[in-house]
Amino acid sequence: MTQEHSDLLREIAGETLEQLAFIFSYPDDMDPEAIWEKATIGCRVAFNGPKQGELLLNISTAALPELASNMLGLDEDDVPPEDQQQDALREALNVICGNLLPRIGGVDAVFDIQSPEIVAAEAARGLVKEYLDAPQGCAAAFLSLDDGECQLYLRMGNSG
Amino acid sequence: MPLNVLIVDDSSVMRAMIIKTIRMSGLDLGDIYQAGNGQEGLDAARGNWVDLVVADINMPVMNGEEMIDQMKADPELSDLPTIVISTEGSATRIERLERKGVKFIHKPFTPEIIRDSIHALTGIGPAETGESDDAGTF
Numbered sequence: 001m002t003q004e005h006s007d008l009l010r011e012i013a014g015e016t017l018e019q020l021a022f023i024f025s026y027p028d029d030m031d032p033e034a035i036w037e038k039a040t041i042g043c044r045v046a047f048n049g050p051k052q053g054e055l056l057l058n059i060s061t062a063a064l065p066e067l068a069s070n071m072l073g074l075d076e077d078d079v080p081p082e083d084q085q086q087d088a089l090r091e092a093l094n095v096i097c098g099n100l101l102p103r104i105g106g107v108d109a110v111f112d113i114q115s116p117e118i119v120a121a122e123a124a125r126g127l128v129k130e131y132l133d134a135p136q137g138c139a140a141a142f143l144s145l146d147d148g149e150c151q152l153y154l155r156m157g158n159s160g
Numbered sequence: 161m162p163l164n165v166l167i168v169d170d171s172s173v174m175r176a177m178i179i180k181t182i183r184m185s186g187l188d189l190g191d192i193y194q195a196g197n198g199q200e201g202l203d204a205a206r207g208n209w210v211d212l213v214v215a216d217i218n219m220p221v222m223n224g225e226e227m228i229d230q231m232k233a234d235p236e237l238s239d240l241p242t243i244v245i246s247t248e249g250s251a252t253r254i255e256r257l258e259r260k261g262v263k264f265i266h267k268p269f270t271p272e273i274i275r276d277s278i279h280a281l282t283g284i285g286p287a288e289t290g291e292s293d294d295a296g297t298f
Contacts, residue, residue: 020267071173072176072177084173088173091174094218095268098248098249099247108250108251108252110250110253111249115218
């Protein structure tokens with residue numbers, strides 16, 4: 001994994017949040033542990049193809065109502081139920097992953113993207129350690145949002 | 161004539177976004193049916209009068225491409241205009257879908273792309289009233 005992958009992850013995550021949910025994000029040099037001081041939820045999606053791996057997104061739960069509300073086009077005061085907030089998070093990660101992989105593997109590469117899964121905070125924190133300890137390393141992008149923070153980690157290796 | 165649309169996507173949020181976007185496009189809409197996977201989509205297409213199918217690809221139970229293949233094999237559904245809205249980025253897979261006669265739209269999408277794709281597939285444009293120039297991407 002290279003710095004180039006981290007930069008790409010940051011760029012695509014930022015663009016997706018903006019285009020999909022009108023959420024503006026800013027690159028952040030945050031302490032990676034700081035996100036866990038507030039309520040956070042994770043979401044991960046696995047993929048395989050020319051390369052296989054997993055993309056993990058951890059986000060402050062305070063940011064979820066705006067994410068879902070904007071995706072659904074609701075009024076500012078309308079707070080979508082928790083299941084819709086989580087569905088919005090899964091869909092956002094799905095779009096990030098779908099836009100990321102062709103940039104890494106090329107437009108002719110065929111990837112299969114699994115259904116994104118919600119991961120509780122403690123398990124997500126464990127996954128981050130697992131990703132960081134992986135022999136191939138991982139790419140990471142940290143974004144600051146109006147209502148919290150967002151971290152993305154990409155773990156990837158060759159298939160087979 | 162109002163357009164009856166079937167939306168097939170495993171994300172309820174994405175289905176809602178697509179419905180909202182189609183409404184914003186100014187098309188004269190009739191009934192809107194929703195399904196959470198390809199099998200439910202096939203059942204809905206067979207059980208209702210549908211003029212247009214909008215489907216995702218990656219779904220549990222039956223994916224969108226399999227659903228499209230089964231529609232093509234069914235004389236009652238083989239000519240049903242179909243739009244795929246997906247995160248799919250593989251040119252190989254997109255070309256394969258387009259060879260099956262479907263229109264492909266990449267997520268995130270704009271209301272204009274949806275409107276133009278529906279017009280290209282069905283010949284139906286925005287209604288006289290309610291046409292929207294509202295921009296934005298979903």
